[in-house]
Amino acid sequence: MTRIGIIIGSTRPGRNGEAVARWVHDIASKRGDAEYHLVDIKDFDLPHLDEMAPPSLGQYTQPHTLRWAEEIASYDGYVFVTPEYNHSTSGALKNAIDFLYAEWNNKAAGFVSYGSVGGTRAVEHLRLVMAELQVADVRAQVALSLFTDFENFSAFKPGAHQVDAVNTMLDQLTAWSGALATVRADTTMATAQSGT
Numbered sequence: 001m002t003r004i005g006i007i008i009g010s011t012r013p014g015r016n017g018e019a020v021a022r023w024v025h026d027i028a029s030k031r032g033d034a035e036y037h038l039v040d041i042k043d044f045d046l047p048h049l050d051e052m053a054p055p056s057l058g059q060y061t062q063p064h065t066l067r068w069a070e071e072i073a074s075y076d077g078y079v080f081v082t083p084e085y086n087h088s089t090s091g092a093l094k095n096a097i098d099f100l101y102a103e104w105n106n107k108a109a110g111f112v113s114y115g116s117v118g119g120t121r122a123v124e125h126l127r128l129v130m131a132e133l134q135v136a137d138v139r140a141q142v143a144l145s146l147f148t149d150f151e152n153f154s155a156f157k158p159g160a161h162q163v164d165a166v167n168t169m170l171d172q173l174t175a176w177s178g179a180l181a182t183v184r185a186d187t188t189m190a191t192a193q194s195g196t
C-alpha cells in the first residue's frame with residue numbers, strides 16, 4: 001500500500017504545526033487509500049547540515065542522517081506541513097530536506113501551510129526546492145489563515161471547508177505517489193541492468 005509521510009515542518013516550542021499535522025493525519029487516516037504516518041523532524045535531532053559530501057552523492061556518515069534517510073526512504077509521498085517564516089518555510093524544515101537527496105527522488109508531495117496569508121509564500125519557495133529534488137508537487141494545496149483558522153493565532157479551529165481542501169490535495173497526492181512508484185521501479189531496473 002502507498003505510504004505517505006506527513007512531515008511537521010516546525011520544531012519551535014509551542015508550535016502550531018503539530019496540531020495542524022495531527023488534523024491532517026486524522027482526515028487522511030479515514031480515507032483508507034494509503035498508509036499515513038506523522039513524521040516529526042523534532043524527533044530526529046538534526047543539527048545544521050554536518051555531512052562532508054553533498055547529499056546527492058549519498059555518502060552519509062552521521063547516525064542522525066542515516067536514521068532520517070531510512071525514515072524518508074520508506075515513503076512514496078509526503079505532505080509538508082509548513083509554517084511561513086519571513087515569507088519562506090522554516091529553517092528547520094529546509095535543513096531537514098537538505099540532508100538527503102535520493103530518498104526524495106521520484107516521489108510526490110503536497111502542502112499544508114499556515115500564516116497570515118495562508119503560508120502560501122512558504123509553499124512557493126518549497127515548490128522550487130522540490131524541483132531540484134525531483135519531487136512532483138501537486139497543484140492542490142491547503143492554505144490555513146492565522147486569522148480565520150486559528151483563535152488568537154494559536155488555537156487551531158479550521159474552517160469546515162478546509163477538510164475538503166485536504167481531501168482534494170490527498171486525492172492528487174496519492175495518485176501521483178502510486179504512479180511514481182512505477183518510475184522508481186524502472187529506474188532501479190535500469191541501474192541494475194547497466195551495472196552502475
Ligand SMILES: Cc1cc2nc3c(=O)[nH]c(=O)nc-3n(C[C@H](O)[C@H](O)[C@H](O)COP(=O)(O)O)c2cc1C
Pocket residue numbers: 010011012014015016017018083084085086087088114115116117118119153
Ligand atoms: C521567525 C518567524 C517569522 C515569521 N514570519 C512570518 C511571515 O513572513 N509571514 C507570515 O504570515 N507569518 C509569519 N510568522 C508567523 C508564523 O506563521 C506563525 O507564528 C506560525 O504559527 C508559525 O508556525 P509554528 O507555530 O508551527 O512554528 C513568523 C513567525 C516566526 C516565528
